[in-house]
Amino acid sequence: MMIRDAHAIDRPRERLRQNGAQQLTNQELLAIIFRVGIKNLSVTQLAANVLTHFEHLHDIKEATIEELIEINGIGEVKAIELLAAIELGRRVSAKQVQNRWxxxxxxxxxxxxxxxxxxxxxxxxxxxxxxxxxxxxxxxxxxxxxxxxxxxxxxxxxxxxxxxxxxxxxxxxxxxxxxxxxxxxxxxxxxxxxxxxxxxxxxxxxxxxxxxxxxxxxxxxxxx
Structure with a gap:
């Protein structure tokens, strides 16, 4: 089942809109980044595959595109989108800390x-x-x-x-x-x-x- 087929209240996007990003699980946040799944794999299953592949969440920021596309269901486009999101978050965090440190x-x-x-x-x-x-x-x-x-x-x-x-x-x-x-x-x-x-x-x-x-x-x- 694709994420668009889920009931609205269960969609990560809807939960973020209603409750804020802080209330979402790591799997739900990844699902929002990936947007849609592939044949036979929902987007939430893709997110679960990524989290299972890495021992710790912070290990993802050291991953390469080649490593990510080895994960079942993750192609080059989704790998690039994920790394771009991680880098953007890192820059925002670093700038905020640096400005007041x-x-x-x-x-x-x-x-x-x-x-x-x-x-x-x-x-x-x-x-x-x-x-x-x-x-x-x-x-x-x-x-x-x-x-x-x-x-x-x-x-x-x-x-x-x-x-x-x-x-x-x-x-x-x-x-x-x-x-x-x-x-x-x-x-x-x-x-x-x-x-x-x-x-x-x-x-x-x-x-x-x-x-x-x-x-x-x-x-x-x-x-x-």
Whole structure:
């Protein structure tokens, strides 16, 4: 049975209109994104297939089109629609958080970054640019790849800081292994950035390493 054949009160679209999106299940929200089913599979069954395929809901944001179309009933169009919806939601969430976020502790920085960085398969080096009130005015990924001193050059970091009139910065990168323990290279890079900031008068407040839903602050550990 297609979703259009269901009684109106049971349709996810009708439930959203009457009760709000917060009241819908994950399956119902996916059904709205997919809109219609296919032959022999209703749209709610398609949504159930997707949820069964992934161990956790947040795993969907890391899925590729190729992985999604392996799921019974999901073709390229539905895979693209789903990934587009997830990316739009991520951008809205990130913008809302970033616009109001003030960094007072390493936990604040980690909370801002954790959802985007904890499940990345490749290392990302990200910089938060702060004003004099320690409010985030900009976030930028400086590079992707293995962290080493030759790649992470302070000029790339502080060029953006000068452009944004940032008073201070916080650096962060992820360890895809899940273990946030700093390497000797992590510490060396941090000291180079810290020294460059001292010369320019733009303080490096911290360097946070993100692991699997955990983090380490190099400042708290005494490495800077």
């Amino acid at each position: 003030t960094i007072r502790t390493p936990d604040d920085a980690a909370t801002l970054l954790m959802s985007d960085m904890t499940n990345l398969k490749q290392e990302h080096f990200v910089v938060l640019y702060l004003n004099v009130k320690n409010q985030v005015i900009h976030k930028q990924t400086i590079f992707m790849g293995s962290l080493n001193a030759s790649i992470v050059h302070p000029r790339e970091i502080f060029r953006e800081a000068v452009k944004r009139s940032a008073a201070s910065i916080i650096c962060a990168h992820n360890h895809p292994s899940g273990n946030p323990a700093p390497s000797s290279e992590d510490i060396d890079v941090t000291k180079r950035i810290q020294h460059a900031g001292e010369v320019l008068g733009i303080e490096l407040l911290d360097h946070v390493i993100i692991g699997d839903h955990q983090f380490i602050s190099l400042k708290e550990k005494g490495f800077m």
